[in-house]
Amino acid sequence: MRGRSLSVSVVMAVRNGARHLAAALASIDRAGRTAEEIIVVDGDSTDATAEVAARHPRVRVVAQRGKGIAGAYNQGVAASRGETIAFLSHDDLWAEGKLAIQLAALEADPALMLSFGHVRHVLAGEPPPGFRRDLLDRATPGYIMETMVARREAFARVGPFDPAFSTAEDVDWIARARDLGLPIALTPEVVLTKRIHGGNSSLVDPNGGASLFMALRRTAARRREK
Secondary structure (H helix, E strand, C coil), X not given: CXXXXXXXXXXXXXCCCHHHHHHHHHHHHCCCCCCCEEEEEECCCCXXXXXXXXXXXXXXXXXXXXXXXXXHHHHHHHHCCCCEEEECCXXXXXXXXXXXXXXXXXXXXXXXXXXXXXXXXXXXXXXXXXXXXXXXXXXXXXXXHHHCEEEHHHHHHXXXXXXXXXXXXXXXXXXXXXXXXXXXXXXXXXXXXXXXXXXXXXXXXXCHHHHHHHHHHHHHHHHHHC
């Protein structure tokens, strides 16, 4: 039986994202449920990011106090008011009905803490070296921030994103959620179009490999301690 409707806040960590930001915001409007607020954490942009964001009626722009994606996420979560929290990168697009699908799953199961969905990758320019082109051929399970809708309680239980990570902060956070036993569901629908180009931070970060290794090492250490 479906429970009452849950409110949702959207957090966007943006730095110099004016080129794609309007399209990303428009995709939120097509997500099937109205986000009560969209918090754009502006990482000291030097382009028109703040101006583009401010044109949207539900956007609240906050200046990032520190550096890094993890810090921006933490600031956005702290500033949000929704019972659930979702995330979107400025250069990605939510699928039509995304919020409707995932909020319905959370409303139907009060024990469910995190809902994820599938992702479709598309080329939006020359891909970074090492990008797996076979990902373009099919939708894949997306255990990443942009597909996640989480109850606020999940952040209270898991804690903040670790600013020690330049990237892979989501890998670390989701692994911590799993290790705590938080109930997680994966919807079969595609809920995100991820644009692949030379500026994807998770793909071009020179410390990306080290960050991912640190996340995996910490996960293994937690599980050994159980």
